[in-house]
Amino acid sequence: MIKIAGLKKSYGGKPVLQGIDLEVKSGEFLVVLGPSGAGKSTMLRCINGLTPPDAGQIVIDGTIFDSKRAAGGRLRPVAMIFQHHNLVKRLTVLKNILVGRMAGMSSILSALQIFPTKDVEIAMECLQRVELTHKAMARADQLSGGEQQRIGIARALAQRPAVILCDEPVASLDPKTSRVVLAYLKAICKEEGIAVICNLHQVDYAVEFGERIVGLSGGKVVFDDTPDHLTVDVVHQIYPGLEDPGVARVLRPNAGPRLVSNSLDPIALAASA
Numbered sequence: 001m002i003k004i005a006g007l008k009k010s011y012g013g014k015p016v017l018q019g020i021d022l023e024v025k026s027g028e029f030l031v032v033l034g035p036s037g038a039g040k041s042t043m044l045r046c047i048n049g050l051t052p053p054d055a056g057q058i059v060i061d062g063t064i065f066d067s068k069r070a071a072g073g074r075l076r077p078v079a080m081i082f083q084h085h086n087l088v089k090r091l092t093v094l095k096n097i098l099v100g101r102m103a104g105m106s107s108i109l110s111a112l113q114i115f116p117t118k119d120v121e122i123a124m125e126c127l128q129r130v131e132l133t134h135k136a137m138a139r140a141d142q143l144s145g146g147e148q149q150r151i152g153i154a155r156a157l158a159q160r161p162a163v164i165l166c167d168e169p170v171a172s173l174d175p176k177t178s179r180v181v182l183a184y185l186k187a188i189c190k191e192e193g194i195a196v197i198c199n200l201h202q203v204d205y206a207v208e209f210g211e212r213i214v215g216l217s218g219g220k221v222v223f224d225d226t227p228d229h230l231t232v233d234v235v236h237q238i239y240p241g242l243e244d245p246g247v248a249r250v251l252r253p254n255a256g257p258r259l260v261s262n263s264l265d266p267i268a269l270a271a272s273a
């Protein structure tokens with residue numbers, strides 16, 4: 001479980017996060033929606049310590065998360081998945097996943113890229129979870145965008161995190177590949193009991209994959225509920241001024257007809273054309 005309390009951040013006097021309070025349970029898949037500039041990326045970066053917040057506290061499984069201390073020779077409990085994968089292009093897939101283990105290794109071994117057998121086994125297990133063991137020795141830049149993002153998921157998993165933060169993980173992918181990637185993420189969230197906070201731009205994916213949706217607008221949480229409660233009015237509250245007559249079609253039945261499939265099996269999704 002991750003608890004975010006009173007998270008605030010301003011840039012140049014302009015408030016970007018105005019006091020975010022959220023709790024996400026282990027094994028819960030939370031989607032964050034919000035317009036461009038709402039503060040979604042800033043929130044994830046503050047949670048992970050990539051950006052220092054002005055105020056607030058992050059508590060993971062009962063312990064205050066201090067990103068500076070977490071960096072010292074132990075695997076961080078918070079892993080991150082980025083829109084552009086952030087893989088090292090010239091390294092093999094396996095070595096990219098082992099990057100997720102490096103914080104727990106001695107600096108000499110990691111500089112020489114000598115990986116303990118146990119770490120290699122863990123990396124291969126994680127690769128298996130995203131069904132890409134046959135790509136272990138391929139260079140990362142030989143993979144498709146969807147495969148690279150699956151490697152991003154495996155690398156995050158190799159950290160054995162309590163929390164995975166995803167910043168628009170499917171923004172660069174086509175619709176079919178996006179759903180495959182989100183299905184892997186959700187399956188791993190549920191099977192490993194990892195809390196996932198996933199920023200998305202697509203309301204239809206949020207409704208299909210999110211167990212809970214948080215709407216961020218102007219640096220504040222304006223909606224926090226299950227997808228069943230995401231109505232057209234709420235969508236307009238999250239996205240002020242939105243002019244999209246199609247939005248009702250992706251909401252769940254009590255909010256309007258739903259056009260998306262219920263299958264969340266990543267292999268079935270990959271197989272369906």
Ligand SMILES: Nc1ncnc2c1ncn2[C@@H]1O[C@H](COP(=O)(O)OP(=O)(O)OP(=O)(O)O)[C@@H](O)[C@H]1O
Pocket residue numbers: 011016034035036037038039040041042043
């Ligand atoms: N390093 C920075 N320096 C100054 N301003 C910043 C910085 N990072 C973000 N901002 C500002 O903070 C606000 C929120 O940005 P953020 O990237 O968190 O929004 P977002 O909701 O993730 O948007 P998008 O969906 O377009 O990625 C924006 O106005 C942005 O310009």
